[in-house]
Amino acid sequence: MAEPMTADDGDEFRSGFVCFVGRPNAGKSTLTNALVGQKIAISSDKPQTTRHVVRGIITRPDGQLVLIDTPGLHKPRTLLGERLNDLVRDTWSEVDVVAVCLPSDQRIGPGDSYLVEQIAHLRSRPTLVALATKSDLVSGERLRQHLVSIQGLEDKLGLSWAHIIPVSAVTGDQVEELGDILLSLLPPGPKYYPDDEFTDEPEEQLVAELIREAVLEGVRDELPHSIAVVVEEMRMRADRPEDKPLLDIYASMVVERDSQKGIVIGHKGERLRQVGTAARQQIAHLLGVPVFLDLKVKVMKDWQRDPKYLNRLGF
Structure with missing residues (x-):
């Protein structure tokens, strides 16, 4: 464990963990990226895009903030869904602050109330913050109504917000x-990560997620849940001059049915x-090196419901 630091202005160095939660597609991943200033979590207009815990690291002279973006809590229809919900609840009990994302362009519904109530009933309740995300999508009057x-x-759920904050990750407001x-x-605490780290995600995981984001773009509604990506191999190509490096990536996109394979491949x-x-452009931008990307499509029948396949895919 690192030794505690002192902030440059003489105040104590603060550090800790903040978890973003909300319904699927509430803007959690986009907000994580905006705060970190680097793309570490993929975003999509498809629900349940995030499938694992993503840590974003913000290091400042006065403290270090570790953001945890989690999958959206939802009514599970598969074993994968059940495991993702368990992951979310496990994360809640380990953080200092839970920030609940409540999109400004949507009415607060039973799903939101259920989510907040679950957090409010935790044995050791973290500090709660409410975020009116996507504030750029509504008028001033509609935003005021949403904040009310x-x-x-x-009163409805017996809790207290430390802050209620309207925010737009798209405009930066x-x-x-x-x-x-x-x-x-956050409490006074140590620096958990080096100054230059913006995530603790393995590069292979980041690459897999960027590929999955590219696949999700424009696909029909039933397909996103059925797609997983596995990076089989990543290595710098040998015998390349130092000023012309090339990263070779071999990855597989996994779907559940042959018909889905045809959709991903296309005409x-x-x-x-x-x-x-x-995907290649995004990966090259993230890693700062030219990329050769070899993609294949595999079928694992009903992998979302098969414990063997889920374990193999890292869920």
Whole structure:
């Protein structure tokens, strides 16, 4: 464990863990990326895009904030869904602050109330913050109504928000202020990660997620849940001059049925080529090196319901 530091202004160095929670597609991943200033979590308009815990690290002179983006809590229809919900609940009990994302363009519904109530009933309740995400999508009057509705959850569910903050990850409105507020809620503590780290995700996991994000773009609604990505091999190509490096990546996109395989590949492989191009550009930008990407599509029948396949895919 690192030794505690002192902030440059003489105040104690603060550090800790903040978990973003919310219904699927509440803007958690986009907000994580905006705060970190680097893309570490994939985002999509498809529900249940996030499938594992992503840690984003923000290090400042006065403290270190570790953001944890979790899958959206949902009514599970598969064994995968059950495992993702368990992952979310396990994370709640290990953090200092839980920030609940309540999209400004959606009414607060039973799903939101259920989620907040689950957190409120934790034996050791973390500090609670409410975030009115996607504030750029609504008028000022609609935003005010939304904030009043969020405030109303206090009496309804017997809890107290430390802060209620409207924020837009897309426009950047209130993002910096949100970082300041979250850090102020953390206790004095050590620096957990080196200054130059922005995530503790393995590179293979980051690459797999960027590929999955490219696959999700434009696919029909029933397909996103059935796609997983596995990086089989990543290595720098040998015998390349130092000024012309090339990273070779071999990855497989896993689907549940042969018909889905056809959708991912597309007519004469056109869809697969589009995915490869988009993913390769994102990976090269993230890792700072040119990339050769070899993509294959595999079928694992009903993998979301099969413990053997889930274990093999890391869930």
